[in-house]
Amino acid sequence: MGREIERKFLVTGSGWNHGATGKRMTQGYLSLDPDRTVRVRLAGDEAWLTIKGRAQGLVRQEFEYTIPAHEARELLALCTGAVIDKIRYRVGYAGHVWEVDVFHGDNDGLIVAEIEMDSEDVKVPLPEWVGDEVSDDPRYLNSHLVRMPFKEW
């Protein structure tokens, strides 16, 4: 098992983007059950199947397996709800690497920044380009966005 310990923030402004090149990701869900989400993610010629348990505080169980990209395309067609289309940028700040997701399609306009931590107690310095924390807001879960995309909020 892995554990995912993550905080999530809305992004304000464009200060994070110093010419970083992003990676396009498409992802969908075979299970939207919050106790056991099953995600298919395709990024270029790489793909993964990821199972996550229910979040407890900032922590979720996470199991991730590499799968062939051509099978990920077929699995995306099996998914329930919409497929999410986003560009992920990796942005360094104060010794930490943030992941900034710029959503497209039905979630156009949504930009969130995530930081993974080794423990819940770590104090991460916040860049000036992050705004409100949304770690506890289920609307921002990607597994929620496939049913209720940002444009319908």
Added chain:
Amino acid sequence: MGREIERKFLVTGSGWNHGATGKRMTQGYLSLDPDRTVRVRLAGDEAWLTIKGRAQGLVRQEFEYTIPAHEARELLALCTGAVIDKIRYRVGYAGHVWEVDVFHGDNDGLIVAEIEMDSEDVKVPLPEWVGDEVSDDPRYLNSHLVRMPFKEW
């Protein structure tokens, strides 16, 4: 993608068991949605994650990935519904290999035989120890047995 083309029968009598040694399997489901079941199966020190689409006739899309056995144990604890416990025997008959599943626990008393085929048109000779065909009966799906075990029928 793989395709699974399979027929399923009830087993009558013990004529199939000529001292064959079986392999114990425990399995559960991360998704019971018939359009996209996600199964975790553990057999000794081997384990798999298997996604199947909705059956169309005898055919289902199937994607299978090997996963570490110790992670399968943790994933089984994440599964919805009961975990199925069965012994699978491989039994040769007329040039075909049948899989005979002898269920235990809440499905004690249920024995089914399955045969995988390369195409729906293959005429498979039926052994004398198979009875009614249940290929089209969803009650016999393992993904159904975790919610409605045989002992409650």
